[in-house]
Amino acid sequence: MIYDVIIIGSGPAGYTAALYTSRAFLKTVVLAGFEPGGQLTTTTEVDNFPGFPEGVLGPKLVTDMKSQVERFGAEIKQEAVTAVEKEDVFTVKTAGTTYQAKTVIVATGASAMYLGLPSEEKLRGKGVSGCATCDGFFFKGKVVVVVGGGDTAMEEATFLTKFSPKVTVIHRRDEFRASAIMLDRARKDPRISFLTNKIIEEILGETEVTGVRIRDTKTNEVIDYPTQGVFLAIGHKPSTGFLNGLVDLDPKGYVKVQRTMSPLDPQTATNVPGLFAAGDCVDPRYRQAIVAAGQGCMAAMDAEKYLESHGS
Amino acid sequence: MADVTDQTFEAEVMKSTVPVLVDFWAVWCTPCQIQGPIVEDVATTLGDKVKVVKLNVDENPVYAQKFGIMSIPTMMIFKNGAVAKQFIGVTSKDVLVGELTKLM
Numbered sequence A: 001m002i003y004d005v006i007i008i009g010s011g012p013a014g015y016t017a018a019l020y021t022s023r024a025f026l027k028t029v030v031l032a033g034f035e036p037g038g039q040l041t042t043t044t045e046v047d048n049f050p051g052f053p054e055g056v057l058g059p060k061l062v063t064d065m066k067s068q069v070e071r072f073g074a075e076i077k078q079e080a081v082t083a084v085e086k087e088d089v090f091t092v093k094t095a096g097t098t099y100q101a102k103t104v105i106v107a108t109g110a111s112a113m114y115l116g117l118p119s120e121e122k123l124r125g126k127g128v129s130g131c132a133t134c135d136g137f138f139f140k141g142k143v144v145v146v147v148g149g150g151d152t153a154m155e156e157a158t159f160l161t162k163f164s165p166k167v168t169v170i171h172r173r174d175e176f177r178a179s180a181i182m183l184d185r186a187r188k189d190p191r192i193s194f195l196t197n198k199i200i201e202e203i204l205g206e207t208e209v210t211g212v213r214i215r216d217t218k219t220n221e222v223i224d225y226p227t228q229g230v231f232l233a234i235g236h237k238p239s240t241g242f243l244n245g246l247v248d249l250d251p252k253g254y255v256k257v258q259r260t261m262s263p264l265d266p267q268t269a270t271n272v273p274g275l276f277a278a279g280d281c282v283d284p285r286y287r288q289a290i291v292a293a294g295q296g297c298m299a300a301m302d303a304e305k306y307l308e309s310h311g312s
Numbered sequence B: 001m002a003d004v005t006d007q008t009f010e011a012e013v014m015k016s017t018v019p020v021l022v023d024f025w026a027v028w029c030t031p032c033q034i035q036g037p038i039v040e041d042v043a044t045t046l047g048d049k050v051k052v053v054k055l056n057v058d059e060n061p062v063y064a065q066k067f068g069i070m071s072i073p074t075m076m077i078f079k080n081g082a083v084a085k086q087f088i089g090v091t092s093k094d095v096l097v098g099e100l101t102k103l104m
Helices: A012-023 A038-042 A058-071 A118-122 A132-139 A151-160 A180-188 A289-309 B009-014 B030-049 B061-066 B093-103
Strands: A002-008 A028-031 A075-077 A081-086 A090-094 A098-106 A110-112 A144-147 A167-170 A192-195 A198-204 A211-216 A222-226 A229-232 A236-238 A275-277 B002-004 B020-025 B051-056 B074-079 B082-088
Touching (some): A002 A012, A002 A090, A012 A058, A012 A289, A028 A098, A058 A075, A098 A289, A144 A151, A151 A167, A151 A180, A180 A192, B020 B030, B030 B093, B074 B093
Parallel strands (some): A002 A028, A002 A098, A028 A075, A098 A275, A144 A167, A144 A229, A167 A192, B002 B051
Antiparallel strands (some): A081 A090, A090 A098, A110 A236
16 A cells, blocks of 8 residues: 555654644554654643643643544554655655655654763663653652753753752753743752753763762863762754665754745755655754644645645 | 562562563653553563563562662563563563563
């Protein structure tokens, strides 16, 4: 069978795209990947998605998006894509199955980055974590650090105070990328303190984390700072490795979309005709659920238009 | 898939005559919701040559602490009452089936 649209990814971009394509009666399959729901599934309260006056839990928001898509008949498969090829049609491969479609929408988002230290790798799951909502529970009564300066770092720090009596945010600059409201909330919390202009050189401990070795970027002073947990929130990298060779990526791995100034051009088109991209995998700048959802809608409409003009 | 608890762990896992895959999980852990169906699938694929169980770390702190679980999902394979292999984070069916098959 040849689908009209294969959507790779299941965050707000992927599900919004699927909502539009399936509502337009296009035969749609969503390949949801190894982290179905994407980054929203590891957040807690989402206060900046319009339509929820009391806020909404991230996992709930994305589960509701999924239900909405299912109402219009899109298929959703819990499979991760390993390769995409194009001849007359697109062939999309997962571990066990091969799918074919006339168009593809890439909405694979981004995944959390690690520092890349051997000591971090050794102690992952033994005090080093990339997900406070998953692992905070294991740090009841323990002191922890959060590494990073964005919204994720502030959210994780605030969340961790439910378990930890003392949370230290360690950031490599003295300016924060976090939004004012998130930063303010963390700064007002007496259980959260801040260390700025500090780089993590090593995570200390043999069988479990005992501390971090940090260097001051101004004075070069190195100190060992005791902690039992290290939560990393240092940013994300786009999940686009499987596209290499087919689709143009920028040096950081983001999919290049046309984004021309002409409103008549498909803004989500890539260098491959019929392949569109949306959400955090194209967006190093905004990285918001609402932006991803908007781009998912654009990609769906671009794909629909493409199918009309190429005979569907 | 059967649940094990702090009360049944010794008998069900440590004294098992076949390799046991234990999925340490909790309700509030979203990646665990992804791991759950994968582990069920492993159980279906391998049948009674292995035992596949899950342990809720929230309700059963003793064994979660004993094995130093600090991140979930964690999966451990036990053979003859000892930990033979450990996986941290969402782990694919292929990897789990591969490791279990080696230990059968």
